[in-house]
Amino acid sequence: MLKVLFVCVHNSARSQMAEAFFNHYAQDSDCSESAGIEPGKMNPYVVRAMEEKGFDFSLNQTKGVFNLYKEGRTYSHVITVCDAQAAQRCPIFPGISRIIMWSFPDPSTFTGSDEEIMEQVRVVRDTIEAKVQAFIANPLEENIV
Numbered sequence: 001m002l003k004v005l006f007v008c009v010h011n012s013a014r015s016q017m018a019e020a021f022f023n024h025y026a027q028d029s030d031c032s033e034s035a036g037i038e039p040g041k042m043n044p045y046v047v048r049a050m051e052e053k054g055f056d057f058s059l060n061q062t063k064g065v066f067n068l069y070k071e072g073r074t075y076s077h078v079i080t081v082c083d084a085q086a087a088q089r090c091p092i093f094p095g096i097s098r099i100i101m102w103s104f105p106d107p108s109t110f111t112g113s114d115e116e117i118m119e120q121v122r123v124v125r126d127t128i129e130a131k132v133q134a135f136i137a138n139p140l141e142e143n144i145v
Contacts, residue, residue, distance in 0.1 A: 002027075002076050002077065002139060004022055004075060004077045004078075005034070005077070006022070006033070006034040006081055007034070007078060008034075008036055008082040009106070010036045010040030011039050012046070012108065013043040013046040013106070013121075014081040015034035015082075016050075017124075018034065018079065019032045019034035021129045021133070022135075022136065024055075025132065035067070036063065040062055042057060045117055045121045046125070053129075076098070080099075080101045080102065081104050083106075098139075102131055104127060105120070105124055
């Protein structure tokens with residue numbers, strides 16, 4: 001059974017997308033959650049981009065990784081979806097079999113017109129979706145940190 005925690009800085013974009021895609025594509029016995037090192041507010045571009053794929057993020061709330069840690073949650077995998085420097089700030093959860101780092105651009109840093117930002121978010125969204133599907137298909141192929 002896979003029990004995955006996806007972590008990014010604010011839990012406002014990348015980790016939320018990864019969680020949604022994992023729970024959508026995974027086997028019934030597998031599950032995921034997401035959290036942020038410094039929980040923020042949902043990125044409105046991500047809400048729109050995920051709506052295009054049929055996911056309703058309009059009521060999603062951000063969660064703190066340290067709250068999950070304090071609750072004693074355990075995971076088979078913790079996957080960071082932020083840059084390596086930010087990932088180093090994540091707590092080490094007891095009983096984890098694998099810690100994996102995936103680095104994706106942060107949608108909160110995107111600039112340009114509304115459509116240019118949306119296009120950048122779509123690229124990140126689709127890249128995360130493909131990475132999650134590949135992980136589900138073969139979780140043992142991922143790099144261990």
